Amino acid sequence: MEDFRRYLERQERETNERNRRADEINELQRQVDEQVLIAVTLQDEENQGRRRGSQVGRRRNVERQRHSRGKNLLEDYFIPTSLYSDVDFRSRFRMQPHLFNKVTHDICNYDAYFVQKCDATGVLGLLSEQKLTAVIRMLAYGASADQVDEIARMGKSTTLEALVRFCQAIETLYTRDYLRRPTPxxxxRLLQKAEARGFPGMIGSIDCMHWQWKNCPTA
Known part of the structure; x- marks a missing residue:
């Protein structure tokens, strides 16, 4: 029992050190994300300031039909008689519908940016579900802002801003309960669960789904 206690203490020290390093990396990543968002916003404003009206070579404004796509998204996943089942939702969003709804509720109460509202012209903006769907797809699949445009109908700068705000909200709302350092x-509990699954001595594992396999065999 004494050996097990010392083992837990050693694991706790190592975990604390890993968490400290992870906190430093997360802080650097947050700063980088903010800089990227600022750079994208400034570039968009600069481009808009340079070119006004119809000009040869100017990229046309894309009518994304965001309202109809928002309606379709609700009918696909977020109403009682949705087209796709909870199993499909779990597979595509990497979480259960009730968890998505809880996160949506918490984040909308924390940051009004995610609440649907009218713009300066009185036109309704994006649904909360559209913004959060775009963010979740980027985080779950490593997708780019351009890739999620097809499902959420959001511009690149809007998607990146939603991503940064989402990460900040998650860190603020859930750090104490879910992102804290593990206790002895x-x-x-983690050691017992891992041992029951055939991995004695394992506390956690690293998700390597986005790592490139250098010597991957090809047909």
């Missing part, structure tokens, strides 16, 4: 009791 947590470590013991």
């Amino acid at each position: 009791r947590d470590l013991q």
Whole structure:
């Protein structure tokens, strides 16, 4: 029992050190994300300031039909008689519908940016579900802002801003309960669960789904 206690203490020290390093990396990533968002916004404003009206070579404004796409998105996943089942939702959003709804509720209460509202011309903006769907797809699949445009009908700068705000909200709302450092009791529970699954001594694992396999065999 004494050996197990020392083992847990050592694991806790190592975990604390890893968490400290992770916090430093997350802070650097947050700063980079903010800089990217600022750069994209400034570039868009500069481009709009340079070119007004119809000009040869100017990229045309894309009518994304965001309202009809928002309606379709609700009918696909977010109404009681949705087209796709909860199993489909879990497969595509990497979470259960009730968890998505809870996160949506919490984030909308924290940051009004995610609440649907009218713009200066009185036109309704994007649904909360559209913004969060775009963000979740980017995080779950490593997709780019351009790739999620097809499902959420959002511009690149809007998608990037939603991503940064989402990450900031998650960190603020859930750090204490879900992103905190594990306690000795947590470590013991994780060790027991891993051992029951055939991995004795394992606390966690790294998701390597986005790592490139250098020597991947090809047909």
